[in-house]
Amino acid sequence: MxxxxxxxxxxxxxxxxxxxxxxxxxxxxxxxxxxxxxxxxxxxxxxxxxxxxxxxxxxxxxxxxxxxxxxxxxxxxxxxxxxxxxxxxxxxxxxxxxxxxxxxxxxxxxxxxxxxxxxxxxxxxxxxxxxxxxxxxxxxxxxxxxxxxxxxxxxxxxxxxxxxxxxxxxxxxxxxxxxxxxxxxxxxxxxxxxxxxxxxxxxxxxxxxxxxxxxxxxxxxxxxxxxxxxxxxxxGGKSPVIVLEDTNLESTVNRIMTGKTLNAGQTCIAPDYVLIDRKHHAQFVALAKQWMRKHYPNITTNEDYTHIIDNSQFNRVRKYLDQIPEENIHHTTDVQPDIDSRLMPPVIITEPGADSELMQNEIFAPVLPLIHYGELDEAITFINERPRPLALYVFGNSDEDIKRVRSYTVSGGVCVNEIVLHALQHELPFGGVGHSxxxxxxxxxxxxxxxxxxPVLVQPKVNAMNLLQPPYGFIFNKFMSMFIK
Structure with a gap:
């Protein structure tokens, strides 16, 4: 050979x-x-x-x-x-x-x-x-x-x-x-x-x-x-999104929904949940519905929308949703999930319980929880109390707040005002940390x-290393005294 x-x-x-x-x-x-x-x-x-x-x-x-x-x-x-x-x-x-x-x-x-x-x-x-x-x-x-x-x-x-x-x-x-x-x-x-x-x-x-x-x-x-x-x-794990107060919400929803619907959410770096002020929840849901109408019209027959890989994965996610009160589930389309075709339209979940399976496990589906936070440090603490994620996304304009998020959280990778694209950069390493x-x-x-x-050390034939051999004497001790304090 x-x-x-x-x-x-x-x-x-x-x-x-x-x-x-x-x-x-x-x-x-x-x-x-x-x-x-x-x-x-x-x-x-x-x-x-x-x-x-x-x-x-x-x-x-x-x-x-x-x-x-x-x-x-x-x-x-x-x-x-x-x-x-x-x-x-x-x-x-x-x-x-x-x-x-x-x-x-x-x-x-x-x-x-x-x-x-x-x-x-x-x-x-x-x-x-x-x-x-x-x-x-x-x-x-x-x-x-x-x-x-x-x-x-x-x-x-x-x-x-x-x-x-x-x-x-x-x-x-x-x-x-x-x-x-x-x-x-x-x-x-x-x-x-x-x-x-x-x-x-x-x-x-x-x-x-x-x-x-x-x-x-x-x-x-x-x-x-x-x-x-x-x-x-x-x-994988639960890759969070932090939405800062000064963000352009329409632009932010556009990028988040793009990342969440890619491969129907079956992506290890898909945004798993969104940390956002409660007062923006209704607008977020409205913008998500508007985004779906624009990008995935007629979702039942839309060939641009990916389905869930198999019945096991479909039923796993449906089990998560069964634990959520109906008033907290916001459908982005008028179409219901279909086990026969494994079509699962995106849904937004407002304020799921921290102990729910939806928040305990990686979702890996087009289901997006919105979690309320007040001060930025609350969002950072929420992330740091959980296993370190594969990706973290932050949307906003405040350089100071963005720097704080980057400095006080640890994740495999970060995107600022973007979703997923860091994984496609040939000059950036891609990998996780801890549980991710x-x-x-x-x-x-x-x-x-x-x-x-x-590692290779190459020593020329002529060198001074013989001076550092026993018997140790004046030259050796003088040399050592230069470095040993």
Whole structure:
């Protein structure tokens, strides 16, 4: 096996089944193969890495319609526009960014050195980790497979990808597309149920990235622990919005509703609840209804509006709503939720109980609670009394208040007068903190996440280090006295 991989459609040695894994025996065998290759044939040069990114780009280009249709089939209805923006556009631009900068990222870097140790020099040498495992969720199954793959391949690793069993049609379509473009010695896709996912998380990867719920994230971390496998956990939680008193409410509602209806709220960084003065509740609801009429007319037949992924998720959210008094539920349309099509129109909830399931769990649906606060410090305290969120959004014009929110809260990321878009910035790390995750990736941060940034000290033949050897005498003690106070 040479370091340069060839596409399956031009290689007679490639078979379709070799890169699609569907049982535990295949899983173990394929991992052992990739692990051996990563130790004996590490991918060190840029042309090989770039060729993998080129292949990934061709895969997307040739299969974009097929993959879009598969996502739509899993959801029952998934907005094609949302798939183009949130999955295809994001993937293509991420690949372009990696191809533009990857060669410079992988170069050995000079690092400062104290004058005490001159003429030695310090360097940091990025090296591939080896084999990286990626566990993909169902809500954005394309981008959350491709996004990590871009960083992993740019860093020179081999990769195994476990697709979500909750999006089976996409999983199969993606696995077939990968098998037609990548050698199994480079990329393998794993399909199957929860048992396969558990076995996947127990493999001794050189790094494992999981995107999904906090509760499952804990299990993944526990499964990885016996092997001391480093993990990146991209979880979720309840991402709050603080609406300051001086905000333009119409503009603010526009951005919040955009973020909340994207993928029908099935987004890890969707605004989960809004902290706002009670006197604005009625106007907020009115503006939300107006916004829905403008952006999603005829929601029952509107192909721009995404449906809930499955009955289990639909019933979970309906259970949350069953606990809320009817007078606190404000429908933004005249259409009721429909279990048969899994259509769930957005609703606004005013003043839900802090102990309600709606406020205890990540909503992951087009349901938006409004929580009253008086002074800004009340809103900050409300957030800080809860697990640290993956994202935090603040809307307003007061630089002082915005700075206070940024300084006195901790979250994975922040948007000021915007929603969600921080996650699409290639130059910003993306990740959680505490219950919302650990570790970050995207762009250069992702390259470094999936590389070993090896520290190297290079000592010239002529140096003064022999003066610091025993027997310790006058020169040694004089030198030490300069630093020991």
């Amino acid at each position: 040479t370091s340069t991989q060839t596409e399956a459609d031009t290689s007679s040695s490639m078979s379709k089944s070799s890169s699609i894994i569907s049982n535990k025996e295949q899983l173990q065998t394929q991992f052992a193969t990739l692990q051996t290759l990563s130790r004996t044939n590490p991918i060190l040069d840029w042309p090989t890495r770039k060729s993998q990114l080129d292949t990934l780009e061709r895969l997307l280009s040739k299969n974009k319609d097929k993959l879009t249709q598969a996502i739509n089939a899993d959801f029952g209805q998934r907005s094609e526009g949302e798939t183009k923006f949130a999955e295809l556009f994001s993937s293509f631009t991420s690949i372009s960014h990696a191809k533009k900068h990857g060669e410079s990222w992988m170069k050995t870097r000079k690092a400062p050195i104290s004058a005490v140790y001159l003429p030695a020099r310090n360097e940091i040498e990025p090296q591939p980790l080896g084999v990286v495992g990626i566990m993909v969720p169902w809500n954005y199954p394309l981008y959350l497979a491709i996004g990590p793959m871009i960083d992993v391949l740019t860093a020179g690793n081999r990769v195994m990808v476990k697709m979500s069993e909750a999006a089976p049609q996409f999983a199969q379509a993606f696995a077939e597309a990968v098998s037609q473009h990548f050698s199994a010695d480079m990329v393998s896709v794993v399909v199957g149920d929860v048992d396969i996912a558990v076995a996947f998380s127990q493999l001794p990867f050189d790094h494992l990235i999981y995107t999904g719920s906090t509760e499952v994230g804990k299990k993944v971390m526990a499964a990885a622990a016996p092997n001391l496998t480093p993990v990146t956990l991209e979880l 995750g650990m570790g970050a990736y995207h762009g250069k941060t992702g390259f470094e996440r999936f590389s070993h940034m090896k």
